[in-house]
Amino acid sequence: MAKRVGTEVSLAVADTVKLVNADVISAYPITPQTHIVEHLAELVANGELDANFIPVESEHSAMSACLGSSAVGARTFTATAGQGLELMHEVLYVASSMRLPIIMTVANRALSAPLSVWGDHSDVMAVRDTGWIQIFVENGQEAVDNLLCAFRIGEDPRVLLPVMVHLDGFYLTHVIEPIFMPEQSEVENFVPPNQYPLPLDPNNPVSMGCFAPPVIYAETKWAQEVNLRASKDVILECWNEFGDQFQRHYSPVESYHSEDARVLLLTMGSFSETASLAIDNMRNAGKNVGLLKLRLWRPFPFDEIRQAARNADVLIVLDRAMSPGGPGGPVCSEIKAALYQEEKRPKVVSFIGGLGGRDITIEGFEEIINKGIEISEKGSNQEYEIFGVRE
Amino acid sequence: MEKYAVYVPRLVNKRENFVPGHRACIGCGEALAVRLACKSLGENVIIVNATGCMEIVASQIPYTSWRVPWIHTIFENTAAVASGVEAGLKILSSKGKTTSKNVKIAAIAGDGATSDIGLQALSGALERRHNLLYLCFDNEAYMNTGIQRSSSTPFGASTTTSPAGKKSIGQVSWKKNMPAIAAAHNIPYVATACPSYPFDLMAKVAKGLNAEGPAYIHILSICPTGWRTAPDLTIKIGRLAVETGIFPLYEIENGEYKLSVKIPELRPVTDYMNLQGRFRHLSDATIEEIQQRVNEEYAKLMEKIV
Ligand SMILES: Cc1ncc(C[n+]2csc(CCOP(=O)(O)OP(=O)(O)O)c2C)c(N)n1
Ligand code: SF4
Ligand SMILES: [Mg+2]
Secondary structure, eight states: EEEEEEHHHHHHEEEHHHHTOEEEEEEOOOOTTOOOOOHHHHHHTTTTSSEEOOOOOSSSHHHHHHHHHHTTTTTEEEOOOOHHHHHHHHHHHHHHHTTOOOOOEEEEEEOSOOOOOOOOOOHHHHHHGGEEEEEEEESSHHHHHHHHHHHHHHHHTTTOEEEEEETTTTTTTTOOEEEOOOOHHHHHSSSOOOOSSSOOOOSOOESOOOOOOOOHHHHHHHHHHHHHHHHHHHHHHHHHHHHHHSSOOOSSSSESSSSTOOOEEEETTTHHHHHHHHHHHHHHOOOHHHHEOOOEEEEEEEEHHHHHHOOOOOEEEEEESOTHHHHHHHHHHHHHHHHOOOOOOOOEEEEEEOOGGOOOHHHHHHHHHHHHHHOOOOOOOSSSSTOOOOO | HHHHHHHHHSSOOOSSSSOOOOOOOOOOOHHHHHHHHHHHHOSSSSEEOOOOOHHHHHHHTTOOBSSOEEEEOOOOOOHHHHHHHHHHHHHHHHHHTOSSSSEEEEHHHIIIIIITHHHHHHHHHHHHHHHHHHEEEEOSSSTTTTTTTOSSSSSTOOOSOEEEETTTEEEOOOOOHHHHHHHHHHOOOOEETTTTSSSHHHHHHHHHSSSSSSSEEEEEEOOOOHOOOOOHHHHHHHHHHHTTTSSSOEETTTTTTEESSSOOOOOOOHHHHOOOOOGTTOOOHHHHHHHHHHHHHHHHHHHBBB
């Protein structure tokens, strides 16, 4: 039986990488991801993790080295945040398009300028279309659990895609939480060895990364898309089996008092915990409100979102990133797109908050919900509102 | 010596691992250099290729000219990808998770991918001492994208982004000394080569491949399309680059410089330059300036030769 230990979430993430016995870790330090890679370097240096740690000279090279090690069939992990994720940008597309199951924890961080080491989801949204499977987590336990799942999902021969696990910088990376760390045997039972079907190997030479003329480019991209969408079944299967084995349950869109709620708030990442406390308060005060937590970001859970929003009158989406000059929060835009064709759909209200590490308190969430209800009734001349911004 | 000359070619790997049918231009010195290098790399190798002419001419879906495992990802990260390949294979074999043994890793890239956009990744890989051989095929410009200048383009050459004009002689900077930069990383083996000296090139590739640690070979690759040269003069022009002292062939083994091809008396640079359209616009004064510089650089190199 797994023990519950008090640990910093970053250390627990690194320990999880040890539990899956990763072969290669290639990473470059950036706040707030540093504790993850420092601890991994330490585990390797102490011989506790038999892996090759490549202390690369940049994130661009970190992800590039991951391509190489994954292509020879090594179980490959990296972690980054904010600017680092952006520096990896062009390489991220290659990882998914070449079907290399690299696993990455992203300690979500705002993007410069102005420089901010604190958390938001600007980095996530900038890599939305890179073709990776992307999962949001709410606390340290979920970061550990979903990292285990990420290895199993990404390396599954039916999937073979890279996976990002999004973990809010500081709010999650730097807190100490009681976490059930699974036993080695449980992990071995749950995550089978990586068996990449066609690695670079002189015994069976393959050419990887050939270029596509116009007659074939669209077909390769479509094949990739079909595969990413189909990965959802494997993700669901993985979470189900995880639930059976570990008694902790995950789904693409999780709900909290949402079944009968007329008003729904949707959040992702660590904000969901605080938001649920606001929901408790408001329900105690007799308000018919509920919470949706978006866990699976890519592939986007269209059916689950439609199902979850079906009976609500108002859906308030709280994004942690901007889409400058655009229609509102990036997540909200997608929710609107998912619901637009529905015959019965809630009014959707877009809020953006928590930028650059700005906290939102329980009262803040209550205010957002109340304001959202007001906007849904009276309308607004703004596409969206930044919660708490001083003008 | 006579006997030796007959014997050496017999030792060459007869198998082509970079096979014909690719779409390089007629007389392409880079394709020839790659072909020769591949003979020496053998079959127990993984090649990591940067974006550039050699990638584009030889890997259009669904075709490939590569008979050994080969990977291309993007332009500037070749040394980093190769680092990952090396690190991955090393740990897999130490954990007994692969049946392949002693697989060699070769990173191949153009001068742009090496001396400009990929310099940081290369420096990182050399500094971390990954066991890999990096081959820079230097055709002295970004040829794949249409003959734009690189930091490896020679002084005075006209390219599409350093065009000669009323107010310009073409490229106004002197060629970056990549072998010296590689050597400054204190790696065990650095060399220069040219396919006009095929046995020298193949011997160096074999040496670099077996070096204990990273190795770097800088290979001058004549490009008829970009240099505006006659395709049937490729071999000759390569020899002239060496005989004029413009591109001396040498090795740096554990810091010691050794000259590979001795030139008793350097030919004038015009013997080399006059055959090339990219230098056609140059005045006698500029050519004289180039001659001076070549003499100086050659003398500096000779001082280092042991
Ligand atoms: C990030 C990035 N910038 C620019 C390019 C465009 N590009 C592709 S190949 C190339 C030049 C290649 O030059 P070199 O490395 O010298 O190889 P060659 O084609 O001359 O053999 C350029 C500029 C690219 N693919 N990626
Ligand atoms: S442009 Fe030059 S280097 Fe490229 S294929 Fe043609 S001749 Fe070779
Ligand atoms: Mg070039």
